[in-house]
Amino acid sequence: MEYVISVLLSGISVGGQYALIAIGYTLVYGILRLINFAHGDVFMVAGLLGIYLTATLPISISLPLVIVLTVALGFTIERAAYKPLREAPRMSVMISAIGVSYLLQNTATYVTGGQPMTYPTIPFLSDTVNVAGTQTKWVVLITPVLVLILVIALTQLINKTKVGMAMRAVSKDFETSRLMGIKIHSVISVTFIIGSALAAVGSVLFFTNYPAVTPTVGSMPGLKAFVAAVFGGIGSIPGAVLGAFLIGICETIIKGLPSSWDVSVFSDAFTFALLIVILAFKPQGLFGEAATDKV
């Protein structure tokens, strides 16, 4: 029983961290129809920033600074690598995203010397707590709560504010929104800013759990988060969050299966198998809308 609780708890927490990344994917895809392959690497950079900044600055300053710098990075990537290709075929933008991902990973390898870096212990988050007889870290408990708060805040932003309305409009119809006088470039920037900020928060939570930061550490959570977004129906925030929790839980269950079965190598593969099954049977995802092409 204790074992079940601990698997569930850590599944929910991993899922919550994926959810924070997945929102960035789903928002960007919803608006630009772009799979932002660099998003997972932004998450990785946020992790590295966390390491370097906490080494010199107190936590109370460094953590907000991590978020600010990650946001700045996300914003810069959008302006430098995606905005010039607004009129180009979508494949070019995706290639640009892959290029950015490549650049971020290689730069990180260069800066860190390729060695895994250890994420600092953050007071309180890393402290252990006893839940129903199992020892766990506070971060495991806080993650789902924080995710819920952030998601509610985000849906409020999207449904109630003017910029949220603009985001919804742009995701429905890019060209018409532009003709209606919506400043699409700023809307897109806002999307990237939100996505990067959430990825930064996610990185703090994730790396407190798994403290080794390597240059490629972002790509796998990134891809999984994207699968979560597809699962939930791309463009839908609740869908992405639900998908992320599901993937997180399944993954921890697979990892927790008896070691004699030796299936833990499939914890990553499972996610993609899930993706292929969804694409085969319900390609629009749980909450997505089927798109129709106009002829």
Add this chain to the structure above:
Amino acid sequence: MDNKIALHLENVTMQFGGVVSVNNLTLDVPEHRIIALIGPNGAGKTTAFNCITGVYQPTNGLIEFMGTPMVRNHPSGKDAKSYKGENADKYTGEVIAPTPDQITKLGIARTFQNIRLWKSMTVFENVLTAKHMRAKQNVFSAVFRGNLSEEKRMREETLELLKEQGLDEYKDELATSLPYGLQRRLEIARALATDPKLLLLDEPAAGMNPQETLELSEFVKEIRDKYDLTVFLIEHHMDLVMNISDYIYVIDFGSEIAQGVPKDVQQNQRVIEAYLGVADQGDTE
């Protein structure tokens, strides 16, 4: 109208969510005739074409080509609850839903309202590629060059077709660099390259000047005779429609409001109202 029926639509309804784009449309296109489908903007003409060519699967109804059922569907699942049309229980048999390429293979070719030529290809390649469907070859014979005679035949036929359409002098130009009128003509040539029995023209005269339109109507009659075609067209240019059509169907808001020979349709009060609005009692063009 004693000719054999080439295309037969029966109670065809196309519903997107709550919007009924085509409502209970029934019509006949006899062989070797030129039949027009007209109606105000947004009446559902292109949607009807898309149902015929398999781009959409109609929510309900039957489409027959040369006497055999080609498409048949009835509302089921979610559609059954929200279905607003009529005859929901008439076609409950087997659902037939071929893809557009299968329909083209049966002998129906089309052009597009907004020209859709292959933009990286030359005029020649555009027509040549459309011959791919009927070529007797497989991927191995193509790679190992076992299909040279077939390839040669395709190239010769393409050249001949281009000559007939007066496009041969542009054959090595990029298709999209042609003037608008010629692009439309190239689209027709490309459709002809698939050896159709029935040609669907979606606003072939859109964007043409009166002179070009006049030429086009002669051209359509010419190819009809030459290739033994049946032509079904959507058009807004009333001069063209009245000039070449043997019979006209008029739809508005998805439903048929009139049909008849051009003279009758011109006089029809409902058609005039649909085009000019009810309040204005204007006269015909």
Add this chain to the structure above:
Amino acid sequence: MKQKNNLIPALTGIILLLVFVILLENISSLIPNLPQVFQPTSPLFTVLKKAAVYSLVAVSMNLLNGFTGLFSLGQAGFMLLGAYTYAILTVPSDMKDQVYYLFGGCAFDFSLVDFFRSIFGAGGFGGAVALVLACLTALILAGCVAGLFAYLIGFPVLRLKSDYLAIATLGFAEILRAIFQWQKLGPITNGANMIKGFPTFSDFNITDSSGNVILRLSTFVPFLLTTICIVLIVCLINSSYGRAFKSIRDDEIASEAMGIGLFKHKTMSFVISSFFAGVGGGMFAMYVANAQAKAFTSTMTYEILLIVVIGGIGSVSGSIIATFLYVACSEWWLRFLDSEMYIGGFKVPLLRNGFRMVVFSVVIMVIVLFFSQGIMGDRELDLKAITGYLTGKKRAKAKEKVPAGKEGDK
């Protein structure tokens, strides 16, 4: 008709290139005291071998991404399938216990090498025939396995919009990587360890009875294989099917309306591309002399994709040129960026391990953003264009300078 005129010069070019490779490879034994570059241990030959393998994979990816307009990221996965198929089928039986020692031998008790040796004999000319046949059969089967898997994965995915294809193929490659590292499959895949002991490119060097190399063919063989495969791909692209693929790239809806079945042709392109990726994977195993799942990461796919982009999406010759440039830069010309350097007493800043890849990624981003056409755009290199360029007649056509010595590959 157009092809006929080009056929003879193209064939001549290919033959000249292959002869040139043989000469280059053996020049050190013909003329003594040549500079280090021409010695068999020179990075030149590493680059040539690796680039020959990579150019096949790049062209196969271009067939899919550039000519059919399908954005697939599964190349590494299909290479993995090819590499393992090749390796498992060709490890000789007497090597198996040694390779699979962790699993107490191999569960798959068959080797193409032994099979053909039992027919043609193990030594001398018969041995050579057996080796060639075994490798060829294994490479073709490697392609077939990759193609089969492509068919299976394409079935659900190719009906969808192309973005999903990208992520599904990427995911598929990850699944494969996990499966091939699974310890339970160890008796076949050797788990996470590498498979080795199978014939590699250097086994094609001809030796005399005392083991001295008399004719080097280890660079020639990958060139020959790649050339054959690329010629086949070019034939496909220039055929009626190739035109159908391009039409799908240009406008799916129009293609479908002209009777070109989308699913059928997309599947065809996907399977053929994967077939050649599988063959390329087998050749990659021959090049590195081992097969190990962890080498075939998504980074490898990205690398190949970026090569395709640099060469020009939709240009076969562009992909080939870009591969040679890319591999030469990363394996040879830019190596110095990775080591610390002193000019006089002054330490050149920034140079240290990893800097080469940073420079590389920056260059790639610059190409993606500002030269999105790549080296060749969607044009092809043909002899007319080159001679025209060299004589200055058709200057407008050739935008980028073409490095000499690689043009015959087309």
